[in-house]
Amino acid sequence: MVTLAAITQAAELLRGKIIRTPLVYSPTFSTMTGAEVFLKLETMQKAGSFKVRGATYRILSKRSEIGKNGVIAASAGNHAQGVAVAAGIAGVPATIVMPVWVSPSKQEATAGYGATILLEGSSLQESIEHAMALAESGDMTFIHPYDDEAVITGQGTVGLEILEDLPDVDAVIAPVGGGGLIAGIATAVKESRPAVRMVGVQASACPSAVDALRAGEPVTIESHPTIADGIRVTRTGVHTYPVIRDLIEEVVLVDDDEIVSAIVALLERKKVLAEGAGAAPLAALLSGKVPYRAGEKIVLVIGGGNVDAFLFEKILRKGLFEAGRIMQCIIELPEGPQSLPSLLTLLARENGVIVRVEQERGSPDLPLHIVRIALEMEVRSREHQERILTVLEDNGYQVTPVRVPHYSFFEFYHTIGE
Numbered sequence: 413m414v415t416l417a418a419i420t421q422a423a424e425l426l427r428g429k430i431i432r433t434p435l436v437y438s439p440t441f442s443t444m445t446g447a448e449v450f451l452k453l454e455t456m457q458k459a460g461s462f463k464v465r466g467a468t469y470r471i472l473s474k475r476s477e478i479g480k481n482g483v484i485a486a487s488a489g490n491h492a493q494g495v496a497v498a499a500g501i502a503g504v505p506a507t508i509v510m511p512v513w514v515s516p517s518k519q520e521a522t523a524g525y526g527a528t529i530l531l532e533g534s535s536l537q538e539s540i541e542h543a544m545a546l547a548e549s550g551d552m553t554f555i556h557p558y559d560d561e562a563v564i565t566g567q568g569t570v571g572l573e574i575l576e577d578l579p580d581v582d583a584v585i586a587p588v589g590g591g592g593l594i595a596g597i598a599t600a601v602k603e604s605r606p607a608v609r610m611v612g613v614q615a616s617a618c619p620s621a622v623d624a625l626r627a628g629e630p631v632t633i634e635s636h637p638t639i640a641d642g643i644r645v646t647r648t649g650v651h652t653y654p655v656i657r658d659l660i661e662e663v664v665l666v667d668d669d670e671i672v673s674a675i676v677a678l679l680e681r682k683k684v685l686a687e688g689a690g691a692a693p694l695a696a697l698l699s700g701k702v703p704y705r706a707g708e709k710i711v712l713v714i715g716g717g718n719v720d721a722f723l724f725e726k727i728l729r730k731g732l733f734e735a736g737r738i739m740q741c742i743i744e745l746p747e748g749p750q751s752l753p754s755l756l757t758l759l760a761r762e763n764g765v766i767v768r769v770e771q772e773r774g775s776p777d778l779p780l781h782i783v784r785i786a787l788e789m790e791v792r793s794r795e796h797q798e799r800i801l802t803v804l805e806d807n808g809y810q811v812t813p814v815r816v817p818h819y820s821f822f823e824f825y826h827t828i829g830e
Contacts, residue, residue, distance in 0.1 A: 414596065415603070431456060433452065433570075434452075435452050435574060436453060436682075447697075447709070448709045449710050451712050452574055452712065454716060459493035459494050459496070459525065459718075460717045461715055463716070466560075466564065466567045468566060469562055469569075470498070470560060470562040470566060482504040482505030483507070484506070484508070485543060486508070486510070487509075487510065487539075488539075489518055489718060496526055506527040507527065507528045507530060510529060510532075510539060511535060512532070513534070558589065559592070560592075567596035568600040569596070571600030574601065580709060583710045585693040586612060587692045587693060588663055589620075591612075591621060591649050591652030591653065593713070594660060597713065598610045610659055611664065612660050612663035613696040614665055614692075615639075615666065615667075615689075617644070620645055621656055622663050625656070629653070631647065631648075639688035643689040670699045672730055673698070673734065673735065675691045675731060676727075676735065678691055685717045685719060693713055736793050736795075739797045739813075740787065740789075740813070741814055743784070743804065755785065759787075764791055767789065768787070768788035
């Protein structure tokens with residue numbers, strides 16, 4: 413069993429080999445919620461997530477059992493990089509099996525830590541099965557991403573650090589995939605402070621722990637695509653489930669829109685770049701999914717910050733649009749040398765920052781003397797956006813707001829009536 417004593421021993425073994433990540437107070441999120449909100453920033457950990465803790469402890473604590481050809485793991489992201497870093501710390505070779513669809517940036521990051529990359533499997537489960545077969549035939553040790561007591565023990569060092577930095581913590585909210593992180597934290601926290609409330613957060617697209625708790629045992633579920641791919645695990649671990657059942661007060665679900673809003677809030681308010689799974693605890697708190705009392709000391713475990721750059725661009729744009737910070741609209745106005753300058757002057761007076769302008773002429777549905785203008789603007793808030801729309805309409809402009817973010821304005825416009 414995973415115990416507080418074992419986690420304390422793990423912390424000693426890991427001292428100086430991993431980063432003791434900061435626990436920071438957030439005035440902004442505290443003001444927004446009425447609680448005292450703290451962020452445990454595993455985004456600043458080696459390889460950008462908590463995964464390196466469990467992998468390093470697993471390898472170092474059982475160094476004599478490692479196969480002569482090193483370690484092998486299967487992962488589409490953080491576990492891959494965590495094992496690669498851990499193997500480098502221990503001085504053993506690492507092979508990582510990744511699904512064929514994994515992004516080039518994640519492949520490059522993992523290889524950059526010294527691991528050998530194999531692309532096998534159309535799903536993560538197929539990659540895991542391939543890695544386990546290679547481990548047996550190639551004299552390598554398989555490192556499970558969460559369902560391993562040594563891995564859980566290593567992740568539990570997050571909980572020890574929280575208690576050291578905030579002994580009077582009232583609640584800890586952590587993401588849940590397979591359950592290794594929250595099982596480790598809960599073991600460390602509850603043995604010392606049984607009154608501390610532990611809350612898990614899953615993506616609604618993959619509620620494996622929620623379904624396991626309802627069924628009374630781990631169950632394999634179907635999942636759907638989610639921005640929180642780090643917690644898209646379709647079955648709770650055999651070792652993690654009893655801890656979740658016995659020590660976690662509640663597991664809540666958040667949707668992708670709530671996660672996107674949390675990612676943007678972390679970046680804008682705290683300058684913290686979090687991946688979807690890492691931002692899930694803040695999404696749960698801000699969306700009201702987690703009940704709390706005013707003044708409670710709440711720790712959010714921001715588990716990782718490894719976001720693909722191209723995906724992050726989409727996340728940021730969607731988040732700003734949903735927050736009312738990006739405004740798109742279609743305006744029809746008469747042709748003429750002063751038509752567009754007059755419109756732009758009006759918008760400038762309302763402090764809308766224009767970032768894109770497109771024009772459409774000669775469309776079959778347009779009178780010959782009318783030009784259709786598509787605008788994208790940066791605005792301060794949804795209220796600012798509504799004020800600009802009102803001013804435009806009061807000045808006689810025919811305006812069609814774009815309520816769903818679109819890169820091709822006119823393609824969107826011409827499908828409205830279809």
